[in-house]
Amino acid sequence: MAVWDKNLLWSFMFLLAGAVGVTVIYPFTSTCAVRGSTVTLPCTFTPLKSFSDGQREVPLKIVRVRWCKNHEICQGSTPSVYDSNSANINSRYQYLGDMKTNCTLQIRDVQQGDNATFRFRMEADHPQGHFTNKTGVTVTVVDSTKMRIIRSSDDKKFSRGETVTLLCASVCTFHQLEVTWLKDGHALSENGSSLRLSPQTAEDSGNYTCALKNMKTLSEPYSLQAEAGAGGNLPLIAGVLFVVLLAVIALVLFIIKRKLRAAEGQRAAGGETELKVSY
Missing domain, CATH: 2.60.40.10 (Immunoglobulins)
Structure with missing residues (x-):
């Protein structure tokens, strides 16, 4: 094979290898x-x-x-x-x-x-x-996308103390959009396509909306309502414990008072006996 043919072949091979590498x-x-x-x-x-x-x-x-x-x-x-x-x-x-x-x-x-x-x-x-x-x-x-809020559970009621995550959804993927959140029309500090509320309290009840940052486009309001759950029984439990504590304190005071009266009666009886002997 001629030298020129060899050079041409090697040039073609290097070019092919380079094209594959790019x-x-x-x-x-x-x-x-x-x-x-x-x-x-x-x-x-x-x-x-x-x-x-x-x-x-x-x-x-x-x-x-x-x-x-x-x-x-x-x-x-x-x-x-x-x-x-x-x-x-x-x-x-x-x-x-x-x-x-x-x-x-x-x-x-x-x-x-x-x-x-x-x-x-x-x-x-x-x-x-x-x-x-x-x-x-x-x-x-x-253009003019209708945004909405969804959550993993369709139930819009939640028990106090549980964790709730709201997602701002649209026909587009929101994973890289700058989303802001509002509650009852007031801006929240949280940003991003999801809003995590944990643990839930009664103050978290309200209407939530999401919007694209620096835009007027808002989602439809999403209402969350708190219902009594395990956390909702805390006031009742505290009240029962308070009543029981008062009862225990009253019983202890009654026993102490009764023992004091018995002790006073014994001392009085002992004084009268000593007085008769002296005469």
């Missing part, structure tokens, strides 16, 4: 986002470390990362929602990754225009290291 992984390829919320698109990548130019192995270094919307290759003059080489980027799109392995993108204040497919592209200091994963992540934006 990866961009999206944990999920589709997600749902409520307009005005924040959605995070997790992403990891493995760049090509080097390539062969037919004579030697040339190391590669990632010099640029990009995220594009509705473009399969995301190259050249394609508009980017994020470009590490550009300072003119919409602040709603925040790159949470780096130039090594993490390519996570976060979209804040989701708008209807974000109803699209987002793709990540890495670019090296040589074209051999450029790569775009064409699969991407498709974001479905839901």
